[in-house]
Amino acid sequence: MHVFVTGATGFIGSAVVKELLGAGHSVLGLARSDATAKTLAGTGAAVHRGELTDLESLKSGAAQCDGVIHTAFIHDFSKFAENAAIDKAAIEAMGAILAGSNRALIVSSGTAGLAVGQVATEDMPPPTMSPRASETAVFSFTGQGVRTMAIRLSPAVHGYSDQGFKAGFASVMLGAARQKGVSPYPGDGKNRWNAVHVSDAARLYRLALENGKAGSRYHAVGDESIPVKDIAEAIGKKLNLPVTSIAPDKTAEHFGFLAMFVGLDIPASSAKTQAELNWTPTGIGLLADIEQATSFAGV
Numbered sequence: 001m002h003v004f005v006t007g008a009t010g011f012i013g014s015a016v017v018k019e020l021l022g023a024g025h026s027v028l029g030l031a032r033s034d035a036t037a038k039t040l041a042g043t044g045a046a047v048h049r050g051e052l053t054d055l056e057s058l059k060s061g062a063a064q065c066d067g068v069i070h071t072a073f074i075h076d077f078s079k080f081a082e083n084a085a086i087d088k089a090a091i092e093a094m095g096a097i098l099a100g101s102n103r104a105l106i107v108s109s110g111t112a113g114l115a116v117g118q119v120a121t122e123d124m125p126p127p128t129m130s131p132r133a134s135e136t137a138v139f140s141f142t143g144q145g146v147r148t149m150a151i152r153l154s155p156a157v158h159g160y161s162d163q164g165f166k167a168g169f170a171s172v173m174l175g176a177a178r179q180k181g182v183s184p185y186p187g188d189g190k191n192r193w194n195a196v197h198v199s200d201a202a203r204l205y206r207l208a209l210e211n212g213k214a215g216s217r218y219h220a221v222g223d224e225s226i227p228v229k230d231i232a233e234a235i236g237k238k239l240n241l242p243v244t245s246i247a248p249d250k251t252a253e254h255f256g257f258l259a260m261f262v263g264l265d266i267p268a269s270s271a272k273t274q275a276e277l278n279w280t281p282t283g284i285g286l287l288a289d290i291e292q293a294t295s296f297a298g299v
Contacts, residue, residue: 002026003209004065006052006090007072008045009036011161012108012153015202016069017045023206028065030057030072052086055093062094067104067147069205070094070134077257084131091134095141095148104147104209107138111194111219111268112155112169112261119224120194120268122152122217139215147214151205154221154268155261156231158286159198164295169193170286172258174235174296183236184246184254189229191265196222197283207277218273222281225267234290 003020007013008029017027017040027045031037037047048064050057052072062068070091074083091107098105113127114120126135135150142148158167167174170193177183201220208218236243251259273279284292 001066001209002028002064004028004030004048004061004068006030006058006068006070009039010071011166012157012198012201013071014043014161015159015198016071016205017043019202019206021045025206028061030061052090055089058090058093059097062097065103067209068094068098068106069209070105070107073108081131084133088133088137091137092140095138095144095146098146099141100145102145102147104149104212105138105141106149106151106205106208106212107134109134109150109152109217110155111152111221112264112266114152114268115266117265120266122219122272135217142215147212149208149212149214150217151201151208152217152219153201154194154196155266156193156195156286157198157201157220158195158289159283165289165293167286167290169258169261170195170231170235170290171296172255173231173262174239176255176258177235177239177241180254181241183232183239183241183243185229185232185243186246186248186251186263189227189232189245191228191263192225192267193228193231194221194224194266194268195226195286196220196281197289200281200283204273204277204279207279211277213276216276218277219268219270221268221270222283223285224269226286228262230287231290234287238290238293
């Protein structure tokens with residue numbers, strides 16, 4: 001298939017492009033600058049110039065391809081609601097072009113807000129309180145002849161990029177620990193996160209493209225349940241820093257925007273995803289990946 005990929009030079013998007021090309025698909029990747037266009041062309045993908053706010057460029061890219069994988073998002077949490085609205089408009093623009101074609105439109109979502117204190121599953125609806133509406137936007141086209149799917153990403157997608165090791169929210173913990181000289185965890189640290197290696201996430205996007213069913217939600221989750229204390233201890237060991245508990249009212253001071261997530265108990269399962277798409281996570285786990293990391297992106 002010829003696949004339009006947004007966010008094609010990002011951490012997850014670049015892994016998706018590599019996975020697609022390795023499996024024999026061709027890629028048309030969205031690039032918003034000369035630098036990203038050059039990087040993308042170097043992978044063997046075709047380049048489509050544009051950006052998320054340029055809806056005509058998104059429509060044009062989607063129209064040329066057999067399916068769309070949308071990994072782009074503007075990760076500025078100070079303008080999260082605004083960026084969520086941009087994301088929604090982008091999905092709706094591409095969905096309108098694909099209507100009636102039975103082509104795939106795969107968007108990115110997350111597991112973090114699905115359920116607190118219990119294991120999140122694929123059958124759970126997206127949280128109604130979040131400004132991000134990628135799932136609502138894409139599934140509005142399910143009955144309009146579009147093969148709609150959402151990949152729910154772990155809050156800790158980890159692995160190496162050109163800039164070094166990345167780990168989603170765990171990278172924020174790494175950066176804060178290095179800056180503050182201590183690696184803390186909230187309260188008793190027993191609350192849990194889920195995680196996935198970026199190569200496993202990329203393979204899931206490909207399998208969804210090839211075999212996924214319209215209206216489906218799939219969980220990119222390898223490690224179902226990791227106590228946040230264990231993550232803090234892995235970071236402390238790696239950076240040779242003390243590890244300590246931190247009071248809930250001090251989390252914002254240490255973690256910044258991550259404070260709203262760091263204390264949440266958000267394990268998640270991918271059992272249904274694995275069964276439906278014959279997807280088995282094989283990448284190294286988050287704690288081991290932190291232990292073996294040699295350089296850190298943006299930390």
